Amino acid sequence: MSRLESESESAIAAKDILPSMSLRGDLGMDSMQAVSLTLDLEDSLSISIDDEDLIKLDTVGDLLNIIESKLSEKNG
Secondary structure, X not given: OOHHHHXXXXXXXXXXXXXXXXXXXXXXXXXXXXXXXXXXXXXXXXXXXXXXXXXXXXXHHHHHHHHHHHHHHHHO
């Protein structure tokens, strides 16, 4: 089970999660679950997600963009 899948309250399988989906509206995540998810991502990927970036999180795609940006900064 993916982390997004486990934090989602709407029982969506990982394979059905799309970048356009809203973290709150489509996946039913509240702010505490979003923080928990980002903390887990920071730990597992050894990145740091800024508070300014957290504020911008609305969709799964936003989250992917932030992760890609942080990983390229780290590896670049």
